[in-house]
Amino acid sequence: MIHTQTRTDLQSSEEGAPERNIRLTGQQVGKWFIAKYIAALIGIYLALVTPASVTIALRVGQIDPEGKAGSFALVSAVGAGAALISNPIFGALSDRSTSRWGQRRPFLIVGFACGALALLAIGFAPSILWVAVGWAAAQCAFNAALAAIMSVLPERVPVALRGRVSGFMGMTGQMGVVGGTFLIQLVGTSGASMFIWPTVVGALMVLPFALTLREVPKARVERVKETARTVLSSFWINPLKHPDFGFAWFGRFFAWIALYLLTTYKTYFLIDHLGYTTATVAPVLTLAMFVLALAIAVSSIGGGWLSDRIGRRKPFVIAASLLFVIAMVIVAMSTTVEMFLIGMVIAGLGNGLYLGVDLALIAEVLPDSGTAAGKGMGVFNLSSTIPQTVAPVLAPALLLINADGTSGNYTSLYLIAAGLAFAGAVLIQFIRGTR
Template sequence: MSTPVTPARSSGEEASFSDRNELSVPEQMVRRTGQHVGGWFLSRYIIGQLGIWIAVMTPASVTLAIRVGTLDPENKAASLSLIAGIGAIAALLANPIAGRLSDRSTSRFGQRRPFILGGMLVGIGSTFVIGSATSLLVVGIGWFVAQAAFNTALSAMFAVLPERVPSRLRGRVSAFMGSGSQIGAVGGTFLVQVTGTDGVGMFIAPAAFGLLLVGVFIFGLKEDRRTREEVGPVRFRDIPGAMWINPQQHRDFALAWISRFLLWIALALLTTYKTYYLLDHVGLPMEELPSVLFVAMLILASAIFVSSIVAGWLSDIVKRRKPFVLVAAVVFALAMVVIAFSDTFEGFLVGVAIAGIGQGAYMGVDYALVSELLPDSATEAAKGMGVFALSASVPQAISPVIAPLLLGVGSVAGDANYVSLYIGAAALALLAGVATLFIRRSR
């Protein structure tokens, strides 16, 4: 169901009823706001997303672990796992629920801007709490709120893709969305080197810089005020429904969700167990791990960034999404096979490089693909993108359950079988590719 189009605020032109029905959602938004989407808009949009990723990925990948290690040096691994799990729950809930509330907003400041700005401000306050905390309880509460806040901002930011960006440009934008977390983690790590690891500066600086980048986008974003008749009522009993889109009614969306879900389980198996793989399977000494893992992650991040940009750009040119997603899944599966049968660090690096190419190509197109499959991008874009985000967060909770089963297949004398673990990951990646073949509404 598409939202009726009101006269454009800037020109006062009126569209006939038949014209409205023929307009795409981005075209409708141009009519409503008078804001055209071109290179400047897309540049600011990408910068704004990068700001959120810097704010959330810096603590997630660097500073939270430092803070926990300072407060609980003897049990830091277990404490960090618990606090990270608490944050993951917050992210899991916030994305779709905040997206639903954003879809229903009638604020005079627009539907997306209040949630993006509000999420960033609350997130900054929460990171200050974490940085100045003197107990793990306060750190846990602060990280829960921070994850909820930053993911609130992300849910509203992601809704801009199907609402405002024309289909012909979505591949290029999707590429930066897919690699945003990697860029954010690297950028945040650089900022921490500047601020140092003492005090609250290592938390506040990345979040404040992220807010600055977000401001570049939202203060130039034109939105009009929606009426309650357009967006529907806000009812607490509808909140649970924010996390659900009926797969029978929206088959193609469900297939895209399943595809990403399967690939992200395979990815979680790679990233979560790579340290133990290098220790137990390859036989590297513990003292070499920090340096070799840095090299591996640098190669992975570089491959993801390059392949996502190339895949997104090419998918816009050829006007196809499914072939790129399918090939990317197959390439990732190949990488898992290479890692499974490698006994050397060099072989592992080759597998990681191939995995980065596959993962990046997948991430560079999947946002563009799903934006064309949302049940109602005119009125519930944030909810749809929020539900889609669950396909990447739920695997983080499921992979620790699946991994022991795969590690136990064919194990000898109780030793973990990493060959079966990564062959299983390869199978999941192939299934992810197969799922896309049955999508009908996108080429």
């Protein structure tokens, strides 16, 4: 039987949020709970990342074949802006929800359903304007679902299991990319089917978790009246008041800028620095992304499991950042494709190790994790979404450093990326709330 959450429950200091939720709902967090949780995350990423990486570009090319590059940049920018704003706002709104269906489940189900409808509309969109509107709506909706489901980690998963769960969470994005690409190859790229099938499969993966998640409704007396100030507060957690959260946020921010500098400019690096052409670079890119994904999966799962076994998080995050430093130096000095691929493998190991542990780490230093996990995880997610915008703007200036030609200095670009990753590792050492 599920009881209404009381103020005494919320303010209890003798038990953490996971233990309190287990007591109130009677729902244990075991292997089936975790399996359904990870499957639901993969389902959301399958529906969201497939358009971002494949089908939006194809749809733009079908509508505007002559100006597809500029149109795709416009659509991508609109979608990125929508994602940036919506994730922390919906996270905070789910914290304050008093729905009888729970705090997270309505945002998960309705968010996914609205995202699916928006993608279907893109499949029939007659112009680039409507593709952009549809993609913004899809980003808002799916990020509502993501904000809700990410809150489950600090709220429901006990500390002893967080490393393992975080490790599996770290590979869900890659699984979404691989699964989505495979589906598109099966169903083809004509019509709306390339948008429909990833969402259908994604929905089938989300529903088992969404329908079986037990939640404690929040008492209506605790409802916060929404104002412009409360909405704006969704984007801010004071790093001076919560220094551990601040160090974790900026550590991830620097690490992710370094990652996006690598992945965003890898194609141009191969063409300008290693002599490939637009006609010959595709097989190398495919191989590079495959080894990157494989390395991420291996180190994410292994690192998360090992961090639970030894009960420490910080050494893994620091080691991950240092691995990325090594990878950037190797890529910067690459004169052959073999050196480049070695750098990509090491980057994948570092990225996976970081993904496998940093969510567990932040769950342990998250301010007000018992009452405002949605807001906290939403603000933390900005540390990886903002770099997607910053890196493409920063990179052209970095390429000009000591450049002696029109192609830019990729050595300086990746050495600076190495410096940013190292700065992230240094910041993590200052965290005091977890080992």
